[in-house]
Amino acid sequence: MNILLPEKRSNQRETLQECIGRGGYLAFRSSFQSEPSQLVAAVVASGLQGRGGAAFPAGRKWQLLRGSPFERCLVVNGGEDEPGSRKDRFLMDYFPHLVLEGALLSARAICASQVFFYINEKFECSQGSLKRALQEAEDERLIDRASLRIVIVNAPSAYVAGEDTALLEVLEGKPPIPRKKPPYPVEYGYEGRPTLIHNVETIANIPFIIREGAESYRRIGTPASPGTMLFYLDEEFSRPGIYELPFGTPLRFLVEDLGGGLSHGRSFRAILPGGPSTAFLPASALSLRMEHKAFQENGSSLGCGNLRLIPSDACMVKVTLEIAEFFARESCGKCPQCRMETNTFAVALRKILSGAANLGILEQIERLAAFSRGKGDCSLIHMAAAPVLSALKLFKTDFECHLNSGTCERCARHDRVTTAGN
Numbered sequence: 502m503n504i505l506l507p508e509k510r511s512n513q514r515e516t517l518q519e520c521i522g523r524g525g526y527l528a529f530r531s532s533f534q535s536e537p538s539q540l541v542a543a544v545v546a547s548g549l550q551g552r553g554g555a556a557f558p559a560g561r562k563w564q565l566l567r568g569s570p571f572e573r574c575l576v577v578n579g580g581e582d583e584p585g586s587r588k589d590r591f592l593m594d595y596f597p598h599l600v601l602e603g604a605l606l607s608a609r610a611i612c613a614s615q616v617f618f619y620i621n622e623k624f625e626c627s628q629g630s631l632k633r634a635l636q637e638a639e640d641e642r643l644i645d646r647a648s649l650r651i652v653i654v655n656a657p658s659a660y661v662a663g664e665d666t667a668l669l670e671v672l673e674g675k676p677p678i679p680r681k682k683p684p685y686p687v688e689y690g691y692e693g694r695p696t697l698i699h700n701v702e703t704i705a706n707i708p709f710i711i712r713e714g715a716e717s718y719r720r721i722g723t724p725a726s727p728g729t730m731l732f733y734l735d736e737e738f739s740r741p742g743i744y745e746l747p748f749g750t751p752l753r754f755l756v757e758d759l760g761g762g763l764s765h766g767r768s769f770r771a772i773l774p775g776g777p778s779t780a781f782l783p784a785s786a787l788s789l790r791m792e793h794k795a796f797q798e799n800g801s802s803l804g805c806g807n808l809r810l811i812p813s814d815a816c817m818v819k820v821t822l823e824i825a826e827f828f829a830r831e832s833c834g835k836c837p838q839c840r841m842e843t844n845t846f847a848v849a850l851r852k853i854l855s856g857a858a859n860l861g862i863l864e865q866i867e868r869l870a871a872f873s874r875g876k877g878d879c880s881l882i883h884m885a886a887a888p889v890l891s892a893l894k895l896f897k898t899d900f901e902c903h904l905n906s907g908t909c910e911r912c913a914r915h916d917r918v919t920t921a922g923n
């Protein structure tokens with residue numbers, strides 16, 4: 502059963518009337534018959550986990566906020582600057598009323614007086630789509646702007662700008678630099694007020710939970726991860742796209758049955774299950790069920806659901822270097838340890854690729870990652886380490902070959918093909 506993606510008749514934004522036609526805003530309208538605490542209780546009981554990457558229980562954040570006597574804020578995080586991630590933009594572009602209803606319900610539950618839609622500045626379509634949805638909802642008298650301030654904010658197009666405290670800095674007119682925690686945003690957020698920050702997809706789950714009840718939600722997915730999740734398969738797949746699946750669905754079903762595997766029947770050697778900040782898994786991980794716990798037990802994570810397969814002819818040193826360079830570029834530079842770690846990974850991998858180092862460099866990388874653990878004001882420092890360490894563990898021979906000869910079987914084959922083509 503789809504929670505987020507009702508059958509779409511066209512490639513266009515769902516209008517208010519279409520949304521109402523499929524039961525949209527029923528939850529919001531009926532929520533006025535409940536106390537805010539009952540809405541919070543429903544979300545707690547649903548077991549909803551955040552879809553922003555860390556899978557933190559949403560209800561726990563809501564409970565923390567409810568206890569505060571101060572004026573509260575809600576932020577819908579549509580920063581989505583991670584390479585290969587598309588799901589939030591997709592929801593905002595095509596189902597803005599689903600996101601808006603989720604935000605209105607969340608705001609009512611935590612008694613927020615201000616809502617921010619924090620949307621990547623590059624997503625003009627998402628901003629326009631939400632703006633029109635807001636207008637339509639206002640015209641239909643669904644929103645009373647006098648009691649709830651709602652603004653759409655331009656999020657800087659920088660990876661770290663999606664981190665929750667960097668986002669708070671932006672809302673306060675400052676550059677996107679993460680804050681030291683604690684205090685966490687639920688205690689001390691926008692202008693010192695308790696602030697609930699959720700990913701767009703998390704918010705889009707709320708209407709179903711309130712309309713159908715926590716029990717119905719729990720009937721989908723698994724006991725540890727109820728509900729569905731959006732998975733994005735990139736253009737490397739035979740059938741790329743965004744797929745909504747219940748947690749617990751076998752990964753093989755997504756990759757083979759829905760995605761059709763890599764295009765042109767290519768085989769693959771590694772899986773990057775949830776974006777560049779997740780650890781690589783071997784091809785055999787196709788037998789895993791898509792659930793946070795199962796992936797964590799295997800040393801990785803579902804992250805934001807943007808799944809990538811690494812083709813069999815790809816050199817893992819090159820693939821890992823590309824990711825390390827991304828993190829070196831995107832580290833905001835505030836924490837010396839993060840700056841050093843991300844830059845050192847990129848430099849070390851470049852040296853390995855060209856064979857300009859000895860085997861000891863692999864141990865140095867592992868020692869640096871261990872030293873950096875638990876440091877830094879945000880988790881970018883840990884995100885950068887996951888793909889590097891897992892690549893070293895699973896594909897060490899690629900690294901050893903490059904260190905010994907400056908190339909590997911796959912790079913040599915690629916060079917031969919390129920030379921022959923010239």
Ligand SMILES: Cc1cc2nc3c(=O)[nH]c(=O)nc-3n(C[C@H](O)[C@H](O)[C@H](O)COP(=O)(O)O)c2cc1C
Nearest residue numbers: 551552553578580581661663664665699700703880
């Ligand atoms: C470097 C970095 C970038 C992040 N970018 C995003 C983002 O673009 N969107 C998002 O929802 N969460 C992002 N997060 C996670 C947020 O800090 C926060 O945990 C999330 O918005 C909470 O939402 P959730 O509870 O719905 O998962 C990022 C975290 C880090 C460390």
